[in-house]
Structure formats: structure tokens, C-alpha cells
Amino acid sequence: MSTKKLTTLALYATLSLAIYAVESAIPPLVPIPGIKLGLANIVTLILLQHYSGKDASFVLFARILLSTLLFGQLLSLFYSLAGGFFSLLTMLLFNRLLQKRWVFLTGAAGGLAHNIGQLLVAFLLTATPGVLAYLPFLVLSGILTGLFTGLVASFSGRYLQRFRIR
Numbered sequence: 001m002s003t004k005k006l007t008t009l010a011l012y013a014t015l016s017l018a019i020y021a022v023e024s025a026i027p028p029l030v031p032i033p034g035i036k037l038g039l040a041n042i043v044t045l046i047l048l049q050h051y052s053g054k055d056a057s058f059v060l061f062a063r064i065l066l067s068t069l070l071f072g073q074l075l076s077l078f079y080s081l082a083g084g085f086f087s088l089l090t091m092l093l094f095n096r097l098l099q100k101r102w103v104f105l106t107g108a109a110g111g112l113a114h115n116i117g118q119l120l121v122a123f124l125l126t127a128t129p130g131v132l133a134y135l136p137f138l139v140l141s142g143i144l145t146g147l148f149t150g151l152v153a154s155f156s157g158r159y160l161q162r163f164r165i166r
Helices: 003-025 041-050 053-071 074-097 103-126 129-163
Strands: none
Touching: 003 041, 003 053, 041 053, 041 074, 041 103, 041 129, 053 074, 074 103, 103 129
8 A cells, every 4th residue: 555545534534533532422313223324424435436345344433433432342343344344344245236326325225234234233232122123213313314424425525526646
């Protein structure tokens, strides 16, 4: 990996971490645990559009690790990794199927996959079937917030494309 590319990916990781930090300071929009906008996912979507899945996973892992170290607890690392990488794999698949068009649909699929991944970890860690009662709320919120982040990534990515460094 070239120094320019590594520096660019580090800047994307920093941007993603900063967005995550700002979003963490915003009070919850709804009184249901686990529902957030997921604004840091905008960076992941942009990377999937203009870089590779490997680059996106590098930035995603860096953000998850740093955000856990700076803002979270060790247990949140499991939730973040499961949600983040389940979402990334889903978005990679959708990105390929949709030929990098309709980023908002890729974002919606990623938001849904993120919430399902986190719900599966909650179920495995607690062994409580009651956590599955959140499923309808998390499905709806994942799709809606994913559509939003996908639209933002689509519009932002158009302007960031000229700065792409390989």
C-alpha cells in the first residue's frame, strides 16, 4: 500500500471516528435502545463506491477499535464488530449486485444487516429470547437510517470522487 493511500484511508478513518463521536453526543431520537442514525456508515458507503472492500474494511475496523477504546466498553466491541462487518458484507454484496448504483438501497441493506447482526450478538450473549422483540423496531429503523446514510453518501461521494487517491 502506498503512503498516499494509507494516509488517505487514515483520514477517512479519522473522519468516520469524528462523525461517530459527534453522533454519540446527540441524545437518542427515540426511546428504544440501539436505534441510532449510524452516520459513520456514510464513510463506509463512500469507500465502497470509490475504493475497494478491503479498504472499507480497514477503515471500518480502525473506527470500531478506536471508538471502543475512546468511548465504549469492551462489550460494545462485540456488538460493533458484529453489526459493522455483517453490514459491510451485505453492502459489498448489494454494491456488486447493483453495480455501484442506487447507493441508498445499499445503505438500507447495510443498516438492516447492522441491526440484525447486533441483535444476534445480544441474543447469543444473553440467551434471552425476549431481545428478539426488538426485531420489528430494528428492522424499520435500520432500513430508514440506512436509506438516509445512503443518500448522504451518494451526494457526498460525487464531490469526494475528484480527491480519490490510489
